[in-house]
Amino acid sequence: MTKEEKVMGLLKIAVQTHTAYQTAAMTSSKGYTRSQDPMGDIEQLFDKFEELFNKKIAE
Numbered sequence: 001m002t003k004e005e006k007v008m009g010l011l012k013i014a015v016q017t018h019t020a021y022q023t024a025a026m027t028s029s030k031g032y033t034r035s036q037d038p039m040g041d042i043e044q045l046f047d048k049f050e051e052l053f054n055k056k057i058a059e
Helices: 003-027 038-058
Strands: none
Touching: 003 038
């Protein structure tokens, strides 16, 4: 897997996760908070997924 493939895959997962959470926040009565900084949130998710990915590859 190239670095570009890794970045694109992780970014796709981060965006999908953020989108799912924001959809739940808009449609649910459970009190989810809506994002004030979507790009920052996606960057944080990306970092967490990258850390998990690297950990699993190292095993």
